[in-house]
Amino acid sequence: MRLATLRDGTPDGALLVVGSGGDRAAPAAAVATTLQQAMENWAAVEPALRAIAAQVEAGTAPGLFALAEGTPLAAPLTRAWQWLDGSAYLQHGERMQQAFNLPPIETDRPLMYQGLSDRFYGPADDIPFPAEEDGVDFEGELGVIVDAVPMGTSAEEALAHIRLIVQINDWSLRTIAPVEMKTGFGWVQAKPACSMAPFAATPDELGNAWRDGRVHGRMRVELNGERFGDVESGEEMAFGFHELVAHAARTRDLVAGTIIGSGTISSRHYAEMGSTCISERRAIDIVAGREPTPFLRFGDEVAMEARVGGEALFGAIRQKVVKG
C-alpha cells in the first residue's frame, strides 16, 4: 500500500491512498485525516486503509481521482515531531572525510544526528537558500516512518515498528557543514529542511527488495536533466533501518511518526554508479585530478527517483533551487 498527502490549505494536508500505478488516489479521511494521525493509530487504521486501497484498485473508492502532473502533493509527512538521520553508507563517510580533509570517525556505532523536522518540502517545491556561497548540495536518501517505539526496543523488535518507507532529499550546505561538525554539536545551519518524494510505501509493497531492514533498489539522481548517479541502496548499507531505529530508541521513546533516515546512498562502485550528492563527487574529482564539480547555482534542477524492481515506487522529486 502507498500513501500520499494532498495540499488542502491545512498544515498537515489530507491523507490519500494511492493506486498501484501511482496514477490514481482516493481520500483516506473516513479512516484518518492526516498521515500523522494514521501513524498514531497504525495498528487500528491499517486494515481500513488497505480496504480503501482495494477499492482504489477496483475503481470503486469514494472520491477516486487521477493523480496528474499538477496535483498538489505535499511530502507524505509535511512535518514530523522527530527526524533522525543516519549515515549508514560507510563509503559516503570515507569520501566526505577525503573531501573535507577530516580525520576518520572511529566508531562501531551508527552515526546519527537530530534534524530539523518542522517542515518537509513537497516533491515539486522550489527550494529557497540564502546564498550560493554556502555550497548548496543534495543528498539522495531513503527513510522509514515508525509508530511509537518504546525506549530500549531491540533491533529485532524494531522491524515491526517500521510502517512506511519514504524517499528523501537531505539538502545540505557544504561550506558550513565542516565548521559546525568540528564543534561536536552537529549541524544546525548546514542542514535546513529536507524534501520528500510523494509516496510513502508499506514494507510489503517492496516485496523481496525489503530484506534485512534494507531497501534493495537503486537511487537515481539527475542534475539539470543529466544522470548524476544511479546507486544501489541495499548491499552497502552498514546498518539496517531496524538497527538505526534501535540506536535512536536506546535512551528515549520514539514518538509515532518519527522518521529515521539512511544517510546519503553511496557505493564503492562509484565509477559506474555515480553519486547521490555533489560533495562526494567532488572528492572523487579531486582524487582523479579533475576540476571539482561545482555546488548548485540558483536555477539548477534536481530530480531523484528511487527504483525498486525498476519501479519508481516513491514517485519522483523534481525541484529547483532558488534564492530565498
Add this chain to the structure above:
Amino acid sequence: MRLATLRDGTPDGALLVVGSGGDRAAPAAAVATTLQQAMENWAAVEPALRAIAAQVEAGTAPGLFALAEGTPLAAPLTRAWQWLDGSAYLQHGERMQQAFNLPPIETDRPLMYQGLSDRFYGPADDIPFPAEEDGVDFEGELGVIVDAVPMGTSAEEALAHIRLIVQINDWSLRTIAPVEMKTGFGWVQAKPACSMAPFAATPDELGNAWRDGRVHGRMRVELNGERFGDVESGEEMAFGFHELVAHAARTRDLVAGTIIGSGTISSRHYAEMGSTCISERRAIDIVAGREPTPFLRFGDEVAMEARVGGEALFGAIRQKVVKG
C-alpha cells in the same frame, strides 16, 4: 504576563493565564486553546491574553481557580516543532573540556545543537532513564520561545520575535555525550527529553532584568534538598538570546513556537555560586583534588528555580529520577 499549560488529557494541554502571585490562573480557551496556537498568532492574541491577565488580577476572570501543589501543570509547551539549544556560557564549555579531556572548541560563532522536541516533561514529572551507568545529569538553563522568524533575521530584529522566556532542565547522559560528540554529528542518545518549569513569562514581566537579550537573575539548583548551585545568568552569557535566534535563522525560517536554549548556566565565580550541572562540578572537584561528585542515582531529586529580582518567576522544577 505569565502563561502555563494544564494537563487535560490532550497532547498539548489547555492554555492558562497565571496571576502575579503564581497562585491563581484562568483558562485562556476563549483566546487560544494551546500555547502553540497562541505562538502561531501571537500579535493577534496577545492583547486578549493580557485582558484575561487583568481579569485574573481583579479576581473576575471566568474559570479563575487556585494553583495548588497538586494542580497538574505540564510544560508550558508540552512539545515543540523545534528545540535548538545553545551553549552560551563559555565557562561551562571550558569546564566540560577539562572534565572530558577534550581540545578547546575554536569558534567565534554561537554553539548550538538541534534537540529532541516531541515532548517536554512537566515540572513535577518523574524522569525515566534506562541506566544509572549512562551518567545521568541535569543542566539548569533558560530558554526563549519565538513566533515565526524569517530566514536571515538579524540579531537586532530577532529581539522582537522573543515572546516568552522559560526555564529548562536539559537532562544529559554524560557517559554517552563525549562518544557522540567525537563523531561531529552531535547528540542523540546523550540528550533525551528536557523538562520545563511551569510558567512562561513575557519579557516585560522581567522588567530591567531582561536586557541585552539576557536574563539578569540567578538559577538555583538543589540536589536532594541541598543547594548545588545558585548561579547568576546574565553577566557571563557570551551571546544574547537575540543573537542565538539570529544564528538559528541564518539558513532557515524558524517555525512559530521554536524554543532556543541558553545552555547550562555557568559562572567563573563557581567557588561561591556552585554549578547548575554535575559534570561541571566534577571537573572542579578533579582540579581541586577531590573525589568527583557522583552522577544521579535512581531516586535522586532535583529542584530548580530561576529567580529574577528574588522572585521564582517561572515556578519550580521538582523531579525524581527513576528507572525507565
